[in-house]
Amino acid sequence: MNTNFIQLTIELIIGFFALLLITKVLGKTQITQLTPFDFISALVLGELVGNAIYDKEIGAHFVLYAVALWGLLIYLIEMLTQKIKKTRSFLEGNPAIIVQNGKIDYQQLKKNRLDINQLQSLLRSKNVFSIREVSYAILEPNGSISILKKSNYDTPTKQDINMSPKSVYLPTTVISDGKIVFDNLIEAGYSEEWLHNELNKQGIVNVKRVFYAEWLEGDSLYINTYH
Structure with a gap:
């Protein structure tokens, strides 16, 4: 060579x-x-x-x-x-409030070299399509934008509608690319036998047929086969 x-x-x-x-x-x-x-x-x-x-x-x-x-x-x-x-x-930069109390701060836009079209694009990336929805918008040092919506446009929480909160669980990947993820299965507190039983309930006898399977506490086993 x-x-x-x-x-x-x-x-x-x-x-x-x-x-x-x-x-x-x-x-x-x-x-x-x-x-x-x-x-x-x-x-x-x-x-x-x-x-x-x-x-x-x-x-x-x-x-x-x-x-x-x-x-x-x-x-x-x-x-x-x-x-x-x-x-x-100096080294990382400071966040800048570019919308305050629902009003665009033109001086902050000019200081950060943003025009109105760029601002609208940043807002749309956060699923905000009208500036009237925004109470505060903060331009972060990395160029992203953080938004606090006005109460009329904000998504209501369970506390707002007096619903009792429920426990939240992380989904656990138990099968990936046709193979059992034993570490996740053990961490979730289940056995291989339990997993096979859950697969059998959905008519699957071979783990290799499963592209992806996910377990979520309080819900059924989500299975995505190759075909």
Whole structure:
């Protein structure tokens, strides 16, 4: 095999696992709370690895160094914002109230470089199709929007209509891709025999026929077969 292919293969593998390690160390906030700074950091990190891999004059150790150094800088920034509260507004940004008491704050829109069409698009992403429904709208640092509707347009709760609350349970996946998920089944407090009995009640004798099955306390077993 050509030495260039061997070197490229080694560098790709090293770069892949280095990036995987960095994402594990930095945590889920890099995805779930992606700020503009995080977005740029991810782009630069990917560009560093890409350039290092495809530059013949740069070896695998430079790939590791680039990923480690950039990852360390991002990690230090994360630690800084956790330890020193005053740095958060500069490094992470602040939420902005763009609709207050049902009125659009034009100055906040202008400050955050939003126009009315972009605001309407953000509202529609939250299933709000008219600004008249909104009491407060907050633009989060990651660019998403949080909405507090006016009471006339808000979904009533059980407390509003004097209904007694009921217990809430998480659904449990017991079969996935034709295989029993034993950990979930045991955690739910049921046995394999119980599961087979539930399947038999719905005319299924072979677990392999089941693409997905979900158990919810107080409800029947939900089954989705391959066909």
